[in-house]
Every structure is written in structure tokens, then in C-alpha cells.
Amino acid sequence: MLTHAADARIRELQFLAKLDREKRVDITVAVEDPDRLMILHLLRERYVNDLATLAHTSGEIPDLEDALRDRLMHDLDLLLKVEPVALRINHKGRVRLSELQQALQTGRDREPFGILLGQRHILPDLTIALASATSGSPLTLVYGDANGFKTINDTINHAAGDEALKSYMAIVSMFSEAVGDAYRAGGDEVVVIMPSTTADVALNTMRAVAAQLHKEKMPGDLPLSLSCGIATTTDANADAGELLKKADEEQKRAKARSRVDPPRPSVIAVEDRELEVIPREGAAGNDSSLVLAPPDSD
Numbered sequence: 001m002l003t004h005a006a007d008a009r010i011r012e013l014q015f016l017a018k019l020d021r022e023k024r025v026d027i028t029v030a031v032e033d034p035d036r037l038m039i040l041h042l043l044r045e046r047y048v049n050d051l052a053t054l055a056h057t058s059g060e061i062p063d064l065e066d067a068l069r070d071r072l073m074h075d076l077d078l079l080l081k082v083e084p085v086a087l088r089i090n091h092k093g094r095v096r097l098s099e100l101q102q103a104l105q106t107g108r109d110r111e112p113f114g115i116l117l118g119q120r121h122i123l124p125d126l127t128i129a130l131a132s133a134t135s136g137s138p139l140t141l142v143y144g145d146a147n148g149f150k151t152i153n154d155t156i157n158h159a160a161g162d163e164a165l166k167s168y169m170a171i172v173s174m175f176s177e178a179v180g181d182a183y184r185a186g187g188d189e190v191v192v193i194m195p196s197t198t199a200d201v202a203l204n205t206m207r208a209v210a211a212q213l214h215k216e217k218m219p220g221d222l223p224l225s226l227s228c229g230i231a232t233t234t235d236a237n238a239d240a241g242e243l244l245k246k247a248d249e250e251q252k253r254a255k256a257r258s259r260v261d262p263p264r265p266s267v268i269a270v271e272d273r274e275l276e277v278i279p280r281e282g283a284a285g286n287d288s289s290l291v292l293a294p295p296d297s298d
Contacts, residue, residue: 010127012038013100014236017131019048019089020097021236028084036079039087043075047093049086104128111184113162115169122183122191126240129195133236140180140202140232142192143247144172144209145255147264148224149188160219167216168224175208189251191244199232199270206230210266210278223280226266227255246271 015035019025029036042048050068078085089097105125109118117125126141133139146168153161165188172190176182179201180194194202210226218224229250231243254267257275266278 008038009100009104010124011035012042013097013104013128014131015039015042016047016089016093016097016100017236019087020094021132021134023088025087026084027087028082029079030082040076040079042093043072043079043087045092046072046090047096048089049075050092051090101128111169113166113169115166115173116182116184116190119183119185122185122193122244123240125181125183126193126244129193130233130238130240130243131236132195133234133238135234137196138198138232138234139243140194140197140199140230141243141247142176142180142190142194142202142206142228142230143185143244143251144190144192144206144226144228145251146188146213146224147227147255147258147266148218148222152219152222152224155222156220164218164222164224167218168213171209171212171216175205175212179205191247199230202230202232203268203270203276206268207276207278210268213266214278214280223263225258225264225278225280226268227251227258228266228268229254230268230270232271 015038027039029039039048046068049071075085075087105121105128108121108125110116111118129139146165149161149164152164168188169182169184169190172192173182176192176194179197180192183191183193185191192202192205194205206226206228210228213224213226216224229247229252231247231250233243250269250271254269254275257269257277258264258267261277261279263280265280268276268278270276
């Protein structure tokens, strides 16, 4: 769970990122608005407006500091009177935005095997990544689950299952590190947050993960494969929890299809697309039709 300080920093980051995307925001801040004190702080610390207000100024400015001070007082007056005020991010604000991004992602811990980032960082990091999503820079989220761990645990033992799990997570980490951060979401579920990444790039990445997983020697030579859901957004105001839920729903769609053919293939579900089935070598052909099999625990 986030602390109040982390919540406040994330909200500040979201606001500065919005200004950075939109260049200018005209806003009226009500007295009861929870962002009121934050916006006052950003003005007072000169993260917004200040030199940015002079970007379109022509002619001689007799005294730069006096002009900036007058503009600050003018903006604060409008804000306190609950009147519209135009806000622009400046260079100092962009430096602050970068510092917030770095500070909020410093000191993250990893899951017990030390391979992927810990589950508690998923929603905060996704919220941070969403703030920079645009039509030209989509955010893609991957939700993956492995097929076959229950069989390894039940057939051999849990130590063998742990070895298989470590191999699986290492493969996810190796193939995704160039495009995003990978997290363990609990059990054998993983999440990969891919900023500035299209669904097609994410799809190619997870195809590579599946192909390597099929080749990897697992305990007892038991097969392991991947069920994966992919969701993409260009909306910086999207809800992190809803996007995570959407990717998980796609993963479940893939999981249902993976149960149809033994040995279970890898299946990738991309939102609004047909399922992609990747058979294991020597298995049945690639039939991407969705046929629901009776549910099991893996």
C-alpha cells in the first residue's frame, strides 16, 4: 500500500506530466479541490509558469525578476480567488518531473528469488508509466501465467516446481528487459509494464518468451508453456487497476484455450484480436479457435 507521501508525489507527477503533454492547461481550482495546495506549491516553487510565461514575449523586458515576480503574484491571486489561471510547465518543472519518476522507483525490492520486481510495486509503477502515455507513445501491459507448474509440483515435488519457476521468471526477465520492467504478481503470474511500446512489439517479445520456454529443460522433462494477455492504452488518464484487470482478463482467455491441446501450447491474447496459439514442437497444429475446456487449478 502507498504511503500518503508516495500518493502525493504520484499526484504531483501526474499533474506535471499532464502539463508536459498539453503544454498549457487553463484551470479553475475550487477551495475544496484536493489539488489546490499542490498547485499553489508548484507555483510558489516556480515549477510552473515563471520563465515559461515569457516564451511568447517580444520586445525588451526592463527587469526580468520584477516581471516574473509580478506574474507569480498575478497567478496566485487568480488561483486564490477561484478564477481561471493558465498553467505551463517550465524547464525547472521538467527537471522536477524527472526527479519524481526516479525517486518513486528507487529502492524497489524483488520477489523472494531476486529475479523479478515485487508485487507491491505493480500498481504504483503502472500509475507512473501511464502518466506519459500518448497517441504516439502507447503503454502496453502484459499479464502472463505459466502452464504446467501444478504437474511439476505434484509429479516431482515443490523444490522442482521452484526450479521451474525460477527458469520461467529468468526467461521473462531476459526477453522483456529491453522494453520494460517485469514483476511477479503472485505464484507463477508475472506482469510486464512496457512504456512507449506498441502491442505488436509486446506480442513479439512474448512470442520469444514462449519459444524459449518450450526449449528450456524443466525438471523431469515435464512441459511448461505460457498463457499471456496483452492490453494497450494511449490514455494517460486511464485507471491503472482497470488496465491491469483488462490484461488479466485477456490472460484468462488465453489460459482457457491452452487447456484444449495436450501438451498445452503457449497462447497469447491481445485485446480485440484473435488468439495466437504457439504449439510445442511436435504437437498438434496451430488452431487459434477458442474452445473452452473444463477449468483446472493450473
